[in-house]
Amino acid sequence: MDILITGLLLGGTYALIAMGLNLQYGVARIMNLANGEILVAGGYFAFIAYSAAQLSPLLTIFLVAPLAFALNWLIYRIMLQPLVNRAKSRGQLETDSILATFGLSFIGVGLMLSFFGGDYFSYSFMAVPVELLGNTYGANRVVSFVMAVLICGALYIWLNRSRAGLSIRAIATAPSSARLVGIDVKHLSALAFALGGAVTAVGGALISTYLTLDASTGVVFTLKALIIVIMGGVGDVRGTIVAALLLGILETVVASLLDPGLTLAAAYVMFLGILLFRPQGLFGKKTT
Amino acid sequence: MNLTATDIRNLILAAGALGVCALLPLGDNGYWLGLGVTVAMFTVLATSWALFSGPTHYISLATAAFFGVGTYVTGLGIDSLPFWVLVGLAGIIGAVLAALVGLATLRLSGVYFVIFTLGLAELVRQVITWVQNNSGQKGLYVLTDLDEAGIYWWLLGLATAVFLAGWLIGRSRLGFALRIIGDDETVAAHSGINTALAKVMLFMVPGAVAAMTGAILAPRYVYIEPSLAFAPILSFQVVIMALLGGASRLWGPLVGVIPFTILLEVISSNFPNQTTLVIGIAFLVIVYLLPKGFVGLLDKAMIRFNGREGA
Amino acid sequence: MANPILSLRGVTKRFGGLVAVNAMDFDVAEREVVGLLGPNGSGKSTTLNLVSGALPLTAGNVTLWGSQISGLPAQTITRKGVSRTFQLVRLLPSMNVRENVVAGAVFGHRRRWGREAHDHAEQLLERVGLGGKGDLSVGQLTYIDTKRVELARTLASDPKVLLLDEWLAGLNPTELQIGITLIKSLRDEGRTIILVEHVMDAIRSLCDRCVVMAAGTKIAEGTPTDVLSDKEVIRAYLGDDDA
Numbered sequence: 001m002d003i004l005i006t007g008l009l010l011g012g013t014y015a016l017i018a019m020g021l022n023l024q025y026g027v028a029r030i031m032n033l034a035n036g037e038i039l040v041a042g043g044y045f046a047f048i049a050y051s052a053a054q055l056s057p058l059l060t061i062f063l064v065a066p067l068a069f070a071l072n073w074l075i076y077r078i079m080l081q082p083l084v085n086r087a088k089s090r091g092q093l094e095t096d097s098i099l100a101t102f103g104l105s106f107i108g109v110g111l112m113l114s115f116f117g118g119d120y121f122s123y124s125f126m127a128v129p130v131e132l133l134g135n136t137y138g139a140n141r142v143v144s145f146v147m148a149v150l151i152c153g154a155l156y157i158w159l160n161r162s163r164a165g166l167s168i169r170a171i172a173t174a175p176s177s178a179r180l181v182g183i184d185v186k187h188l189s190a191l192a193f194a195l196g197g198a199v200t201a202v203g204g205a206l207i208s209t210y211l212t213l214d215a216s217t218g219v220v221f222t223l224k225a226l227i228i229v230i231m232g233g234v235g236d237v238r239g240t241i242v243a244a245l246l247l248g249i250l251e252t253v254v255a256s257l258l259d260p261g262l263t264l265a266a267a268y269v270m271f272l273g274i275l276l277f278r279p280q281g282l283f284g285k286k287t288t
Numbered sequence: 289m290n291l292t293a294t295d296i297r298n299l300i301l302a303a304g305a306l307g308v309c310a311l312l313p314l315g316d317n318g319y320w321l322g323l324g325v326t327v328a329m330f331t332v333l334a335t336s337w338a339l340f341s342g343p344t345h346y347i348s349l350a351t352a353a354f355f356g357v358g359t360y361v362t363g364l365g366i367d368s369l370p371f372w373v374l375v376g377l378a379g380i381i382g383a384v385l386a387a388l389v390g391l392a393t394l395r396l397s398g399v400y401f402v403i404f405t406l407g408l409a410e411l412v413r414q415v416i417t418w419v420q421n422n423s424g425q426k427g428l429y430v431l432t433d434l435d436e437a438g439i440y441w442w443l444l445g446l447a448t449a450v451f452l453a454g455w456l457i458g459r460s461r462l463g464f465a466l467r468i469i470g471d472d473e474t475v476a477a478h479s480g481i482n483t484a485l486a487k488v489m490l491f492m493v494p495g496a497v498a499a500m501t502g503a504i505l506a507p508r509y510v511y512i513e514p515s516l517a518f519a520p521i522l523s524f525q526v527v528i529m530a531l532l533g534g535a536s537r538l539w540g541p542l543v544g545v546i547p548f549t550i551l552l553e554v555i556s557s558n559f560p561n562q563t564t565l566v567i568g569i570a571f572l573v574i575v576y577l578l579p580k581g582f583v584g585l586l587d588k589a590m591i592r593f594n595g596r597e598g599a
Numbered sequence: 600m601a602n603p604i605l606s607l608r609g610v611t612k613r614f615g616g617l618v619a620v621n622a623m624d625f626d627v628a629e630r631e632v633v634g635l636l637g638p639n640g641s642g643k644s645t646t647l648n649l650v651s652g653a654l655p656l657t658a659g660n661v662t663l664w665g666s667q668i669s670g671l672p673a674q675t676i677t678r679k680g681v682s683r684t685f686q687l688v689r690l691l692p693s694m695n696v697r698e699n700v701v702a703g704a705v706f707g708h709r710r711r712w713g714r715e716a717h718d719h720a721e722q723l724l725e726r727v728g729l730g731g732k733g734d735l736s737v738g739q740l741t742y743i744d745t746k747r748v749e750l751a752r753t754l755a756s757d758p759k760v761l762l763l764d765e766w767l768a769g770l771n772p773t774e775l776q777i778g779i780t781l782i783k784s785l786r787d788e789g790r791t792i793i794l795v796e797h798v799m800d801a802i803r804s805l806c807d808r809c810v811v812m813a814a815g816t817k818i819a820e821g822t823p824t825d826v827l828s829d830k831e832v833i834r835a836y837l838g839d840d841d842a
Contacts, residue, residue: 094398100576104572106567110566113564219406223410271407467691468702474653474685475690477652477673478651479674479705480707482672
């Protein structure tokens with residue numbers, strides 16, 4: 001029970017991060033491999049704001065979100081849009097964007113290394129125990145989970161109810177048809193990419209309250225987010241959430257029963273299972 | 289086999305170049321030989337990488353995983369088996385591992401393949417670390433009488449084998465099938481090509497070669513441990529060198545290996561903290577400035593030159 | 600039909616809730632040219648994709664000389680002797696015209712390699728009217744020539760059954776005549792052909808028999824003259840008011 005809840009709490013934040021990546025891949029068609037660096041940057045921001053100005057991470061996220069949004073919007077417009085324009089096929093865009101975002105990822109790590117050094121960073125925020133169903137958990141984990149649920153919920157409602165949200169879902173489903181019904185695909189792709197980056201950075205700020213990060217941990221989160229997105233199904237919000245919770249629980253189970261050093265290996269075994277048996281995602285329909 | 293005059297000329301030229309390269313350890317045993325080993329290592333890795341990724345456009349980041357497995361084959365077996373058996377064994381294990389990875393991922397789109405290979409080195413590393421922790425063993429000592437020159441000659445031999453294999457594959461049905469798959473997979477299937485099988489078979493080549501490279505280099509490390517053997521950066525360096533040179537020709541990666549190895553050498557000895565940044569910038573240079581590598585630049589120059597001559 | 604080369608029985612394809620092809624039955628005899636007609640979206644191309652293995656069937660089966668080919672991957676079906684062109688021409692951009700044809704000769708029903716494949720490709724290029732153009736890159740070709748290259752590639756493995764997906768579509772009147780003459784010459788060689796086609800002139804002059812589809816279902820089958828005067832066929836093409 002204890003493990004299950006710890007897993008769920010972790011999975012909630014994973015869901016947020018994976019939602020960010022899913023917006024970027026599902027809508028803007030960019031498999032953003034620099035996603036983890038955006039997350040770590042969000043974490044750094046929260047860390048600095050807290051240690052320099054005692055600013056609560058729960059407030060910092062309102063600064064992190066617009067900054068990350070602007071940064072990702074610029075990245076999309078300046079660096080990725082040209083790739084979209086020159087791509088002759090889906091495969092070429094895939095290859096180009098993978099290489100370009102790898103470049104961004106390394107540059108991100110390099111910049112953070114030179115500004116902050118290679119040390120781990122962590123800070124003590126709301127590190128008080130709270131009791132849930134007879135067991136105690138860190139308040140920071142619980143608060144992060146609640147925030148993640150709120151943000152995921154808001155995103156879900158926005159995607160399903162608002163006009164822009166519907167258009168974004170239309171692009172995710174059928175990009176060429178969306179263009180035909182007068183949806184500004186270029187503009188909305190940039191918007192979705194920027195929004196995805198903002199969500200990821202907020203996830204990073206939240207996760208930094210209870211996990212220790214360093215400049216080069218980004219890639220681990222990128223991998224986890226990728227596994228969640230593929231497992232949940234590209235463009236599928238519900239699938240992403242379920243997959244994130246599953247991954248959170250799996251990792252906690254492996255870490256507490258087997259060895260904390262095997263969490264990524266466990267995630268990979270799960271990923272392999274998905275690739276072999278349900279490459280279309282947990283809830284995806286078999287496409288032909 | 290029928291060889292044209294050009295084929296024979298190229299073979300003679302290649303053999304001559306190989307002979308010159310083989311003389312390096314006789315001239316220098318220090319810095320330059322060390323650099324020679326690194327260049328030879330990346331030549332082998334990048335050329336075999338491009339054999340698969342050039343025609344198929346799949347980006348493999350599995351090099352570090354195969355390489356690490358190879359170093360462990362030598363590390364575990366060096367006390368009981370002769371070195372050349374270990375190198376061969378590493379090749380077989382690498383090929384089998386590549387076949388398994390290929391079977392799981394190569395029937396899906398390129399993104400899945402990249403992601404899977406990206407984490408593969410980390411997956412194997414975590415498992416080996418775990419096994420070592422549970423058996424109370426930390427690392428392995430590889431003590432042989434193989435010196436730097438010996439390693440260099442081994443790598444040169446492997447490089448020759450890779451170039452020869454690449455040349456033969458290029459003339460074979462498999463090579464032709466891969467070109468068709470790279471152009472249009474649907475057409476390939478409707479021309480009677482078993483696309484999944486062809487891709488898996490070709491992917492076994494870089495898998496085997498990277499594992500053999502790891503096995504050959506293990507004595508250079510003397511002491512091997514998971515974080516050293518499975519360093520993920522190796523996969524990225526190989527991708528950059530191959531693409532920088534150009535993956536569309538057999539000799540393309542070689543053109544990228546030499547300058548980039550030297551650049552990395554200079555950067556890491558002068559600005560050790562900036563290597564990550566350099567790798568990042570290299571990726572962007574490839575995507576935005578040199579999408580076809582140096583080979584592409586050369587081709588363009590040739591076309592311009594020939595065009596002017598014809599006009 | 601006594602001894603059909605190709606038979607479709609209950610062939611069905613569903614995409615989610617949409618039934619694109621619904622229980623199609625028909626046979627093709629050896630040396631017969633069968634036209635597959637129907638309005639846009641009636642499921643003709645999908646039917647062809649089901650036969651060639653480009654798409655898996657939801658239900659039913661396809662047999663080639665009595666042995667089942669449905670469920671097999673496209674490459675196996677090709678090797679068994681069913682070869683096709685695509686609705687939108689698909690050539691291999693990194694290869695020249697001759698290599699594009701060789702690509703069809705190396706791995707298919709009848710396999711050739713090296714000198715033999717090269718010479719065979721030259722013959723086929725001659726056959727489709729592209730003699731001497733083997734060294735051109737495919738980017739330099741006119742539209743009809745790209746279609747010729749694709750046809751030559753399809754013929755390169757000596758297929759038993761040829762599937763032509765709107766091969767005549769998009770040609771101008773002069774090219775159309777050339778195209779019809781070319782397919783007629785294939786027919787005169789005694790090849791078995793299924794062609795999805797909209798061009799009525801071509802259907803009348805080429806087909807022995809036609810199968811007409813509407814909304815995924817077969818609505819008529821018979822000689823071109825018969826089916827084109829069939830009431831239901833006219834209604835399917837022109838709508839209820841005109842019938």
